[in-house]
Amino acid sequence: MTIQAEIKKLQSKSRSTTLQKFFKTGPGEYAEGDIFLGLTVGQSRGIAKKFKDLTLKVLAPLMTSKIHEERLIALVILCERFPKAPETEKSKIFNFLIKYRKGINNWDLVDTVAPAVFGPYLFQRDRQILFKYAKSEKLWEKRIAIMSTFYFLRQHDFTDTLKIATLLMHDEHDLIHKAVGWMLREVGKRDINIEKKFLNKYATQMPRTMLRYAIEKFPETERKAYLAKK
Structure with a gap:
């Protein structure tokens, strides 16, 4: 068969x-x-x-x-x-x-x-293709770009997740907002200070869904403080 x-x-x-x-x-x-x-x-x-x-x-x-x-x-x-x-x-x-x-x-x-x-x-090769995809007009290429960095995060390599998150900051699709917010939350699981440094710089620019996903595990008072910046 x-x-x-x-x-x-x-x-x-x-x-x-x-x-x-x-x-x-x-x-x-x-x-x-x-x-x-x-x-x-x-x-x-x-x-x-x-x-x-x-x-x-x-x-x-x-x-x-x-x-x-x-x-x-x-x-x-x-x-x-x-x-x-x-x-x-x-x-x-x-x-x-x-x-x-x-x-x-x-x-x-x-x-x-x-x-x-x-x-x-x-991971140990040239990653420029991910930045090319992050700048693509195609929804799924952009999601591939940010979701590929999940592996990098597991190796405690945060740099390209944050760079690609910045590139996708003003994307219009909620599936990108959710994916970027999710990866930022994963950064925070490994180093909360790095995530907060990023959020303190970009929270006012981030789509609300992206921000909500990123701060999902924060204490309620901190979540409210970040959301109040929107």
Whole structure:
């Protein structure tokens, strides 16, 4: 049985309807046209495990599929493969994702692959591609830029998270506001003084959602003080 047939076998009309609404696939919404078959994340990961050895050539059609779960499963396969792959294979995986990045076009897809492949691959390499994406007009490239730095944060490297957060400060989309605020909160988990220094400089400029996400774990009095600056 092909991976596509395995995916289709588990489709659920009721879950499909729910997911289509949750992931904003309607006309004019951020994921317009994305098709969900209704698999659970657990089911998708189970299929990824079963088909973990598929080649990049076989995964390529999944990355261009209109079906969300096919793209997700392809990304999960690559995320699981990446850490143990030799350096030459890691480069092939990264370049494959760059080539097919149009298929990384919803927040769950970005948040799956950016910290697991983009971040680790770029950690000790030139990171200019992330700054290019941060300046892109494409929503998902911008989210890839900031979410890739999640890996850097886990290594206590805060510099590029803060630089990219600054570049995205005035972005208009709430999915960018939420992602940047989330990464700033992650900075604070590791060094609260660095986060507060950034907030003290930029809180008055930040979109309210971004700020709220960034200060979510602060004591109530501090949250109110920062929000009062808006």
